[in-house]
Amino acid sequence: PRPRVIFSGIQPTGIPHLGNYFGALVNWVKLQAEAGADDKLLFSVVGWHALTLPQDPRKLAAARSDMIALLLAVGIDPKRSVIFHQDHVQAHTELSWILGCLISVGRLQRMTTWKSRLAVARNANDESEIDDSVLNTGLLTYPVLQAADILAYKSTHVPVGDDQQQHIELARDIADAFNRAYSKKRRFFSLPDLMTTPSKRILSLTDPSAKMSKSAFDPKSRIELTHTAAEITTRIRGATTDSIQGITYDPVARPGTSNLLTILAACTGESAEACAARFASRDHGALKAAVTEAVEAALAQPRKEFTRLRAEQTYLADVAAEGAVKAREMADATLREVRKLTGL
Ligand code: ADP
Ligand code: NA
Structure with missing residues (x-):
């Protein structure tokens, strides 16, 4: 089989x-373990994407470094995978500009993430009134930057959550538009495939x-990878459920209960339905206790490793610098060809 280029990103x-x-x-981590010797893996901390929402510069700088530590702590191996900061590779922004000239404003305005931002900016009482100050250009065009992140490495596979499906479809359409405009005979960009997780x-x-989100206002809405056992207990205990007796997996009628089952299943490797069957005649207290225990078991090791690595700032900076060298080499090679094809 053809060697794969596997690319993904996470916001700091x-x-x-x-x-x-x-x-x-x-x-x-699983892909890294299963990858063939010729496959390339790249994992990027996407700081430019983070700027689409207001950020405190000091907090952003710390979060960038923390994210490198977290990638290492969960088991991404810098000898096997390229770990780097997006903003260390200028080629992403150059490619983003070129690709942005191939996609219509209307197409970007139809993205669900943009539409949900627009909904927030709309005055609740007067739909025609829009608070334009919260709608920066980056919010509209960041899917193009994401396409550039992916295509700068001629990536073939993008492992992301299913919330990203529409963005990967856009990246494929942009790749196709580039090929049709500039590279008719030879398909310059392969169309990247979305790889969703089983969970x-x-x-x-x-x-x-x-969805659980880093940027959601209510901190009680999420469990972070560095939370202590006590914090995990409090947040699971406070999770919204329902007053229906017994435990069943029914995401539509019982979203809170089903979400706890989804979390339990992700921790244990079972299906959510199998977890529900085990708890069929038990109550929410029993389910919450089991979820708390499973989450703590899953997070204990990465949490310990993160705490250790966080004290190694020089090492973290070295990992990011080495990753940037490797990433730049690949992205710059793509951009040299792109410039030639586009006549620049
Ligand atoms: P967030 O939306 O929390 O800021 P990112 O945009 O940095 O997260 O996404 C990083 C990765 O995590 C993406 O692959 C995304 O699909 C995945 N992801 C984010 N939130 C969830 C969720 N609640 N459930 C499953 N996957 C998610
Ligand atoms: Na996000």
Whole structure:
């Protein structure tokens, strides 16, 4: 089989949570273990994406370094995978500009993430009134930058959570548009494939109508990878459930209860349905105790390793610098060809 180029990114917007862990990070480590000798793996801390929302510069700088530590702590191996900061590789922004000129504004305005930002900016009482100040250009165009992140390495596979499906489809369309405009005979970019994880999307603990997210306002809505056993206990105890007797897996009628089962299943490797069957005649207290124990068992090791690595700032900077050299070499080679094809 053709060697794969596997690329994914994570925003340095805070400590990753259970959703990032089971939706992305665990899968990256698994891919790294299964990858063939010719496969390339790249994992990027995407700082430019973080700037689409207001960030405190000091906190952002710390979060960037923490994210390198976390990638290492969960088991990404810098000898096997390229670990780097997006903002260390200028080629991403240059490619983003070129690709942005191939995609319509209307297409970007139809992305669900943009539409949800627009909904927030709309005045609740007067739909025609929009608070334009919260709608920066980066929020509209960041899917193009994401496409550039992926295509700068001519990536073939993108392992991300299923919340990213629409963005990967856009990256494929942009790759195709580039090929049609500039490289008709030879398909310059291969169309990257989305690789979703077997584990289901993990929802907010306090509002199971939304996904668990780093940027959600309520900190009780998530469990972060560095939370202590006591913090895990408190947050699971406080998770929204329902007053229905017994435990069943029913994401529509019982989103909170089902989310706890999804988390338990992700920790133990079972299906959510199998977990539900085990707890069929038990109550929410018993389920929450089991989830708490399973989450603590899953997080104890990465938490310990993260704490150790966080004290090794020179090492973390070295890993990022070495990753940047490798990433630049690949991305710069792509950009040399892109410039030639586009007549620049
Ligand atoms: P966030 O939305 O929390 O800021 P990122 O945008 O940095 O997270 O996404 C990093 C990775 O984590 C992506 O692959 C994304 O699909 C995945 N991911 C984010 N939230 C969840 C979730 N609640 N459940 C499963 N996967 C998720
Ligand atoms: Na996000």
